[in-house]
Amino acid sequence: MKKADYIVYGEYVLPMDETLGVLKDTALAISNGKIIEIGAFKEISRKYETKSLIGGSGRAILPGLINTHTHAAMVLLRGMADDLPLKQWLEGHIWPAENKWLGTEFINDAVELACIEMLKAGITTYNDMYFFEDVAAETTKRLGMRAVLGAGILDFPTKTTSGAEDCLEKAERFIDKWKEDELITPCVAPHAVYTCSAETLRKAKAIAIRHNVPVHIHLSETEWEVYEIKNKYGKTPGMLLNEIDFLSERVLAAHCVWLTDEEIDILAEKNVSVSHCIESNLKLASGIAPVLKMLRAGIKVTFGTDGAASNNDLNILGEMSTAAKVHKAVSKDPTALEAKTVLLMATRWAAEALRLQDVGSLEPGKTADIIIINLEKPHLTPLYNIYSHIVYSMRPSDVESVMVNGKMVLNDGKLLNADEKEILKKAKNWGERITNG
Numbered sequence: 001m002k003k004a005d006y007i008v009y010g011e012y013v014l015p016m017d018e019t020l021g022v023l024k025d026t027a028l029a030i031s032n033g034k035i036i037e038i039g040a041f042k043e044i045s046r047k048y049e050t051k052s053l054i055g056g057s058g059r060a061i062l063p064g065l066i067n068t069h070t071h072a073a074m075v076l077l078r079g080m081a082d083d084l085p086l087k088q089w090l091e092g093h094i095w096p097a098e099n100k101w102l103g104t105e106f107i108n109d110a111v112e113l114a115c116i117e118m119l120k121a122g123i124t125t126y127n128d129m130y131f132f133e134d135v136a137a138e139t140t141k142r143l144g145m146r147a148v149l150g151a152g153i154l155d156f157p158t159k160t161t162s163g164a165e166d167c168l169e170k171a172e173r174f175i176d177k178w179k180e181d182e183l184i185t186p187c188v189a190p191h192a193v194y195t196c197s198a199e200t201l202r203k204a205k206a207i208a209i210r211h212n213v214p215v216h217i218h219l220s221e222t223e224w225e226v227y228e229i230k231n232k233y234g235k236t237p238g239m240l241l242n243e244i245d246f247l248s249e250r251v252l253a254a255h256c257v258w259l260t261d262e263e264i265d266i267l268a269e270k271n272v273s274v275s276h277c278i279e280s281n282l283k284l285a286s287g288i289a290p291v292l293k294m295l296r297a298g299i300k301v302t303f304g305t306d307g308a309a310s311n312n313d314l315n316i317l318g319e320m321s322t323a324a325k326v327h328k329a330v331s332k333d334p335t336a337l338e339a340k341t342v343l344l345m346a347t348r349w350a351a352e353a354l355r356l357q358d359v360g361s362l363e364p365g366k367t368a369d370i371i372i373i374n375l376e377k378p379h380l381t382p383l384y385n386i387y388s389h390i391v392y393s394m395r396p397s398d399v400e401s402v403m404v405n406g407k408m409v410l411n412d413g414k415l416l417n418a419d420e421k422e423i424l425k426k427a428k429n430w431g432e433r434i435t436n437g
Contacts, residue, residue: 004048005406006030008370009041010061012386015362016347020340022386028061030368033406037364054401054411058376060386062343063361064124064146064369064404065316066350069216069254069275069304071130073110075117076101076430077309086222086284094309098131101434102159107132109426111139114314116418119145121315121396122371124404127252127275127304127354129189129216131160133174137184144409144417146369148354149178150189150216153204155197164200168207175211183405185213185356192218193237194228198244205246214250214355220263221255222286238263247272252353254304256294257287264290268297273353276345278323280306291327292336302350316346320391339387372401 006029013026015038027044029037037044055061074094081093107130118126125146128136133151140147151174152158153167161167175186188208190196196204208215220226220237229237238259241247249271256274259267267274276289294301303319305311320342327337351360359369375383379393402410409416 001049002029002047004029004031004036004050006052006054006368006403006408007044007048007050008061008372008403009053009055010059010372011057011375012060013038013362014060014062014343014386014390016063016344017361017363020344026061027055028362028368028370030403030406033367035362035364035366035368038362054408055372058374059400060373060375060390061362062371062373062390063347063359064371064402065122065346066302066354066360067118067123067126067305067314067316068252068273068302068350068353069277069306070114070126070128070314071307071309072114072126072128072136072314073107073130073132074307074309075114075314076106076110076427076434077307078312080309080434082312086286087224089284089310097434099159102131104132104135106430107135108139109423109430111136112143112418112423113427114308115140115143115145116415116420116423117314119143119402119410119415120399120413121317122373122399122402123314123316124369124371124402125351125354125356125359126314127187127216129191131158134177137178137181141181141183142417144183144404144407146183146356146359146404148185148187148214148216148356149174150187153188153190153200154195155200156195164197168200168203171204172207172211175207175213179211179213185354186211187214187216189216192221192225193240194225198240201241201246202244205248208250214252215248216252217254219253219256220258221281223258226258236260236263238266242266242270250355252302254306255281255286255289257281257289259290259294261293264293264297264299267294268299273300273302273349275304275353276301276323277304277306277319278326279319280310282322282326283312284310288326288330291323292331295341300349300353301345302353303346315396317390317394317396320346324391339385339391342391343387368403368406370403371399373398374400
């Protein structure tokens with residue numbers, strides 16, 4: 001018999017490959033971080049021996065979920081300024097709190113909290129734009145999670161930089177340091193058109209091309225943003241990015257709530273991907289992105305949570321369910337955004353949008369980023385359609401085990417690389433410090 005590090009068995013396996021099929025009583029043999037074979041459980045059991053058999057009857061196996069837009073460290077600001085307009089929320093509460101509290105200790109403790117929240121919700125990869133990303137990278141890697149990380153690039157001074165040139169230089173140093181890492185993928189993260197000049201955006205793109213890394217940017221999140229850019233440049237944000245030749249297949253644009261039809265066609269032509277952050281957009285009353293139009297145009301739309309200060313959780317399952325229902329209601333079409341498409345957006349398409357070709361689906365030769373779902377729950381019984389169950393009924397608490405890069409990071413609900421009680425204790429202490437000023 002051949003040896004495998006793990007055999008992962010499920011009553012249902014959703015590979016999320018091109019077939020979008022469902023496999024019954026199937027197992028995956030895992031060795032050296034890779035999926036080496038997928039087949040009937042009986043066949044895999046006869047062919048491979050292992051000391052680690054995980055999963056079982058009443059379990060569903062699927063690729064790890066991917067959060068394509070967040071600001072992970074903002075978990076420590078969760079709930080501090082709710083029910084406010086975006087501009088007042090940012091300028092009156094979030095930015096002052098960040099200016100006072102951001103530092104390496106804050107980022108480490110916050111990213112620990114964010115990572116365990118995401119892992120326990122079945123998220124194996126997240127795409128982040130924030131500050132002190134070196135600390136975020138070290139913390140994420142220590143917890144065994146995968147991430148695409150970019151230090152925010154802005155034209156004005158921040159807690160970590162003196163302006164655009166300093167941002168760009170530090171971004172390039174960050175890329176140099178992390179670009180060969182197996183878990184951390186650096187990216188270039190210019191914040192938005194209203195915070196970065198055309199020159200800054202061109203330089204950011206040049207860095208991305210030079211190092212062959214993704215680009216992560218906010219785009220047309222609010223009506224205010226569109227008004228500001230049209231007032232300043234005489235064109236919409238998407239049109240401006242196209243005019244300066246910023247758009248390409250390496251760009252992932254977050255939000256895209258206020259795109260025009262012409263902009264949608266341009267993003268499709270340039271192969272730009274989109275991160276749909278519906279719960280943040282709803283909570284901040286930013287609007288509802290034209291997702292169905294984007295999908296019909298051929299744009300790869302994915303899901304992001306945004307930061308937990310504006311959502312207020314890091315739960316892609318929630319985004320999936322909310323998006324599917326809202327877009328049905330808005331379009332008055334109950335067949336819109338059906339369950340298979342929604343799960344595809346949260347897995348394989350998300351990986352492709354982040355240029356992570358080795359994850360996002362379960363196929364021989366790919367890296368083993370896998371989640372195991374316990375289906376033996378009242379809200380998941382009986383089961384007629386596994387895709388519908390995952391999108392409309394599944395909860396983070398149903399995630400039983402998580403594997404990232406072929407290594408177990410959550411087993412039977414227990415974190416293997418982190419002390420959850422200690423992390424929660426530190427987060428509570430931060431809440432008291434921030435509350436007391």
